[in-house]
Structure formats: structure tokens, C-alpha cells
Amino acid sequence: MSLYYEAAAVLANSENAGGSLKSRIYKNNGLKTSPAQLFALISEASKWSLVLKDVIERCGLLAEEKKLTPTLALLLTHDLLLAKSGVAAHANHALKLAVLRHKARLSAEFTKARLRRGYATVDVLRQAVEQGELVGGDEPSKELYKHPRWVRVNTLQTSMEEQMATTFAGYEKASNFQELQRAPAASKRYFKDPHIPNLLALPPKVDLSKSEAYAKGAIILQDKASCFPAYLLDVGPDDGDAIDGCAAPGNKTTHLAAMVSQRNIHAKRQKVFAYERDKSRAVTLAKMVKRASADSVVVIKPGADFLAANPESEEFARVGAILLDPSCSGSGIIGRDDAVKMHLPVPAVDSAPAATGEKNKKRKRDRETSQASTTVSLRLDDVLSEETPVEGQLSERLTALSTFQLRILTHAMRFPKAKKISYSTCSVHFQENEGVVFRALASKIARARGWRILPRDRQVQGMKDWIRRGVLETEDIDVDIGLDQLQKEEVRNACIRCEKGTEEGTMGFFVAAFVRDVEFVSGYTLSYAGAAENMEEGEEEEDEDEEEWNGFSDGGETIVAAPMQQQAPDAPESRKKKRK
Numbered sequence: 001m002s003l004y005y006e007a008a009a010v011l012a013n014s015e016n017a018g019g020s021l022k023s024r025i026y027k028n029n030g031l032k033t034s035p036a037q038l039f040a041l042i043s044e045a046s047k048w049s050l051v052l053k054d055v056i057e058r059c060g061l062l063a064e065e066k067k068l069t070p071t072l073a074l075l076l077t078h079d080l081l082l083a084k085s086g087v088a089a090h091a092n093h094a095l096k097l098a099v100l101r102h103k104a105r106l107s108a109e110f111t112k113a114r115l116r117r118g119y120a121t122v123d124v125l126r127q128a129v130e131q132g133e134l135v136g137g138d139e140p141s142k143e144l145y146k147h148p149r150w151v152r153v154n155t156l157q158t159s160m161e162e163q164m165a166t167t168f169a170g171y172e173k174a175s176n177f178q179e180l181q182r183a184p185a186a187s188k189r190y191f192k193d194p195h196i197p198n199l200l201a202l203p204p205k206v207d208l209s210k211s212e213a214y215a216k217g218a219i220i221l222q223d224k225a226s227c228f229p230a231y232l233l234d235v236g237p238d239d240g241d242a243i244d245g246c247a248a249p250g251n252k253t254t255h256l257a258a259m260v261s262q263r264n265i266h267a268k269r270q271k272v273f274a275y276e277r278d279k280s281r282a283v284t285l286a287k288m289v290k291r292a293s294a295d296s297v298v299v300i301k302p303g304a305d306f307l308a309a310n311p312e313s314e315e316f317a318r319v320g321a322i323l324l325d326p327s328c329s330g331s332g333i334i335g336r337d338d339a340v341k342m343h344l345p346v347p348a349v350d351s352a353p354a355a356t357g358e359k360n361k362k363r364k365r366d367r368e369t370s371q372a373s374t375t376v377s378l379r380l381d382d383v384l385s386e387e388t389p390v391e392g393q394l395s396e397r398l399t400a401l402s403t404f405q406l407r408i409l410t411h412a413m414r415f416p417k418a419k420k421i422s423y424s425t426c427s428v429h430f431q432e433n434e435g436v437v438f439r440a441l442a443s444k445i446a447r448a449r450g451w452r453i454l455p456r457d458r459q460v461q462g463m464k465d466w467i468r469r470g471v472l473e474t475e476d477i478d479v480d481i482g483l484d485q486l487q488k489e490e491v492r493n494a495c496i497r498c499e500k501g502t503e504e505g506t507m508g509f510f511v512a513a514f515v516r517d518v519e520f521v522s523g524y525t526l527s528y529a530g531a532a533e534n535m536e537e538g539e540e541e542e543d544e545d546e547e548e549w550n551g552f553s554d555g556g557e558t559i560v561a562a563p564m565q566q567q568a569p570d571a572p573e574s575r576k577k578k579r580k
């Protein structure tokens with residue numbers, strides 16, 4: 001019987017205790033039950049929980065059996081009605097008796113619940129449950145559009161053709177994206193993305209985690225929007241080396257490496273330097289790079305701060321392209337589809353007999369607790385998120401984040417041979433997106449080095465075709481960057497956005513690219529002090545970009561050359577003061 005108590009304990013306090021379902025089970029050495037049995041019970045019961053919650057509530061089980069908590073009732077009812085060998089306990093165990101007493105009612109309610117949902121037999125209902133079709137029921141899905149499972153074919157190891165003939169053999173082609181979104185959640189369908197090469201959309205519950213291609217890194221589960229930065233950067237054989245300034249866990253790094261390798265037909269040696277400040281995330285990055293077979297292209301800088309990388313270093317003399325995907329508010333992130341969600345039955349409020357004193361208080365508290373948490377949600381795996389949402393008050397967070405993002409971006413603009421930069425976030429906030437782009441364009445370093453936005457009509461085809469573009473919140477642009485309305489409109493249209501919960505099936509995302517001409521570079525003195533000489537009169541007063549870079553990195557250790565600036569040089573506050 002420890003099976004049910006231990007399963008209930010695994011599910012208890014899921015929001016505060018942390019850890020994925022697998023880590024809670026497989027890293028717990030104190031369990032009496034086999035971890036596989038525990039995992040199977042929880043994942044199966046969660047799939048059926050929408051139906052079983054309904055059955056238990058209509059049967060009034062919780063009101064009559066005080067020993068049963070909502071979670072225990074759900075787990076036991078699952079085994080009673082659906083497990084081949086029934087409830088796993090000896091015949092006289094109190095919990096087993098508590099559900100057995102209601103077997104006839106529970107079975108009858110189960111039949112009614114099935115028929116109400118329009119399933120003729122238990123087998124047809126079982127198939128629908130397995131396919132993840134049971135969204136809604138009595139609780140309609142809030143999601144208007146299904147978020148597909150996006151799969152990038154890793155061209156460092158394989159090709160789309162090879163994957164179609166192996167991993168996706170037997171999958172049926174959807175004639176359009178809407179058809180794919182309407183397909184049963186676990187059905188074997190696919191749709192080739194028209195914007196990003198080597199990208200497939202599959203229904204959200206298709207499980208590829210056990211496929212050989214996934215295990216060896218031939219396919220990578222990566223949201224469509226997250227593929228935009230490397231694709232937009234469009235690194236060619238003549239672009240030299242590339243840097244990914246904020247790399248872990250490495251989806252964009254490996255995509256960048258794949259693009260570099262695929263397009264390098266002249267087999268010129270091109271490297272991708274991958275910076276990751278956080279040491280533990282750098283370990284994941286290294287694993288991901290190895291698994292994707294990108295280690296011959298990628299040079300990892302573990303625990304190294306990109307802001308401390310010396311642009312003038314010999315090592316970066318050939319860096320022509322830089323991808324920046326810095327930490328952000330994460331406001332565009334969509335809840336993970338592979339979460340295990342358990343819908344719990346709610347005890348009927350009036351069904352408990354009146355009680356007095358302490359008992360009454362306790363019963364009331366129990367009822368309130370169980371009503372407050374009618375679902376339990378747990379991540380299936382401990383997967384390091386691509387994004388790193390930062391906690392705190394929103395407006396303060398946005399100010400701090402956008403200051404940091406601007407610093408990263410203007411630092412990248414210092415690399416002498418760089419002529420392409422992509423800047424992205426998984427945020428939906430103007431301040432972290434177009435706001436940073438406008439401020440970067442206004443920075444002294446951008447003007448000194450001739451950086452400008454990559455306009456829509458010069459973007460790679462898929463990005464040019466993408467309809468969702470940037471937004472303009474003119475009242476928020478407190479930098480006078482000397483652009484007229486038409487030019488601002490060009491910048492807006494050059495910015496690319498994705499919105500979550502739309503018919504495109506992406507997360508919320510933002511990306512823009514900056515370019516400059518090599519001729520422009522060669523016409524200028526490349527040191528920042530030299531560039532300042534080319535400034536128009538009075539400009540020096542407005543920017544202090546030269547103070548941004550204050551150290552250099554040597555194998556991850558930052559050697560600080562000057563005290564860190566407290567405020568970003570382009571922060572609105574400092575600018576406003578100067579204008580006065």
C-alpha cells in the first residue's frame with residue numbers, strides 16, 4: 001500500500017518543493033516502492049485525471065470516505081477502474097476497502113462520464129486519453145491554438161531526407177499548419193516549416209524522447225522562434241568566426257554551428273566561440289554541443305563573461321558575426337507541454353457533517369486547502385530552460401534587464417571585424433526589445449562604427465516573409481536618435497516579433513539584426529578613442545560608452561581594469577539629466 005502513499009507524497013507541495021517528477025522519484029533513495037511502478041501510476045493517473053475527477057465528485061467519494069485525500073482518491077480510483085490487477089493492496093487494507101465500497105457507483109459514473117464525452121467504448125476512450133485528446137471536458141482549454149512540438153533537424157549529423165526516411169517514417173504530412181494544429185495531440189503528423197529550413201512541426205504530445213535520433217542529437221527540440229536568431233544572422237563562409245555571447249543551454253549555438261558548417265562549402269575553418277557566464281549552465285552547454293556533434297566548430301568559454309571579452313584580442317581578429325540572446329524577463333515563455341498535470345477531485349462543500357471546535361476548524365482548513373489546489377502540475381524532466389526569467393518587481397526588472405542587454409549589445413559592436421549582430425529575447429516587453437534596439441542605434445559606438453539595422457528587405461527570405469514585425473511605443477523612446485518618422489518605421493519593420501498563443505504556434509519572442517559595411521570599418525580608426533574624433537561636436541557629452549568595457553577575460557577569469565559603472569551609459573536617467 002506504500003505505493004499510493006508514496007505517490008501522493010511525490011505529488012504533495014509540488015509548487016514549493018521544486019524538482020521534476022522524474023527527479024522526485026528517481027533521486028529519492030528512501031522509497032519502498034519501485035520507482036518505475038511509482039512513475040507509471042502517476043503518469044497514467046494524470047492522463048485520466050480529467051475523467052476521474054468528474055467520476056469521484058459525482059460519486060461523492062470524498063464526503064463519505066474521510067481517510068481519502070483528493071490525491072489518494074484519484075490514484076486508487078484509477079487502479080480500481082483501469083489497472084489490470086486493480087488496487088495494489090491486500091484485501092482488507094483500509095484504503096482499498098474505502099474505494100471498493102463504492103465500486104458499483106464509481107463504475108456507473110465512469111460509464112456515464114465516458115458516454116457524456118461521446119466515446120462508445122472504454123477502448124475508444126482509452127485511445128483518446130493516450131492521444132492527449134482529453135483537453136477540456138468540463139474544463140475547456142484556455143489555449144486557442146495548440147502549441148506544436150517543434151523539431152530542428154541537426155544538419156551537423158543528418159539531413160531532413162534521412163530523418164523523413166527513418167525517425168519520421170510512417171508520419172503523415174499535414175497539408176497546412178492549421179491542419180497540424182487540429183490533429184490529435186499525439187498523432188503521427190508533421191508539417192515542414194515554410195520559414196526556417198530543416199524545421200518540423202509535430203503535434204504537441206508526440207514523444208520523441210525515446211527515439212534514437214533524439215538521444216544522439218540528430219534532432220533537437222527547439223521552438224520555431226528560437227531558430228530565428230541564427231537563421232537571421234545568416235553567417236556565410238566570408239563572415240569569418242562567430243560568437244554566441246550568451247550561449248547556454250546551447251540551442252542557438254548548435255544551430256549557428258550547423259549553419260556555419262553547412263554553408264562553408266569552401267571548407268574554410270570557421271569557429272563559433274560560445275560564452276556562458278554561469279558555470280553550471282556551461283556544463284549543460286558542453287553536453288549539448290557534444291551531443292549535437294558541434295564540438296569541432298564550437299569553442300566553449302565556460303564561466304566566462306562576454307562583457308569581459310576583449311574585442312581587440314588576437315583570438316577574435318576574425319570574428320565577423322555575433323549572436324546575442326541575453327537573459328531577459330522571459331515573458332514570452334510558454335508553459336511546458338510535457339508537464340504532468342493531475343486534476344484533483346474537490347470535496348463537496350456541504351457534504352461534511354457539522355463538527356465543533358478544533359475538529360471543525362481542521363476540517364474547514366482541509367477543505368480550503370484541497371479546493372485551493374485542484375490541479376497538481378510537475379515538470380516531467382529536469383531540463384535546463386533556454387530562458388532565464390529574472391524575479392522581482394516588473395518595472396525595476398525591466399530597467400535593470402534592458403540596461404544589461406544594451407551593454408551586451410554595445411559591447412558586441414566593438415569587435416573590429418564584426419559586421420553582423422543578431423539581438424534576441426524571449427520577452428514581449430518593448431523596453432527589452434525595440435527599446436534596446438533604438439538605444440543601441442543611438443549609442444556612440446554604433447554611430448562611430450557605422451552600425452545600422454538590417455532592414456526587412458535585406459533579410460533572409462524566411463524572415464523577410466514573416467509577418468509579425470516590431471512595435472513602436474514612441475513615448476518610451478526617450479533617446480533622440482535623430483531618426484525621422486520614416487526611418488523609425490524602417491527600424492520597426494526590421495524588428496521581428498513572435499507572439500505566444502497565436503495561430504503561428506510560437507512562443508513570445510523578439511529578434512533584430514544589425515549590420516555595417518566593411519568599407520565603413522576600414523575608413524575609420526578602429527579604436528574607440530579614435531572613433532570619438534569622428535564625432536560631431538558635443539556628442540562626447542552624451543555618451544560614455546568607452547567606460548563600458550572594463551576588463552578582459554582569460555579562460556573564464558575576469559580581470560577588472562576599472563571599476564564597474566553602476567548605470568548603463570545609455571540609461572534614460574543619465575541621458576535626461578544631460579539634456580537638462
Ligand SMILES: C[S@@+](CC[C@H](N)C(=O)[O-])C[C@H]1O[C@@H](n2cnc3c(N)ncnc32)[C@H](O)[C@@H]1O
Pocket residue numbers: 226245246247248249250251252253275276277278281304305306307325326327328386387388
Ligand atoms: C536566454 S539564455 C540563452 C539561451 C541560449 N541562447 C539558447 O538558445 O539555448 C541567456 C544565457 O546567457 C548567460 N549570460 C548572461 N549574461 C552573460 C554574460 N555577460 N556573459 C556570458 N553569458 C551570459 C546566462 O547565464 C544564460 O545562460
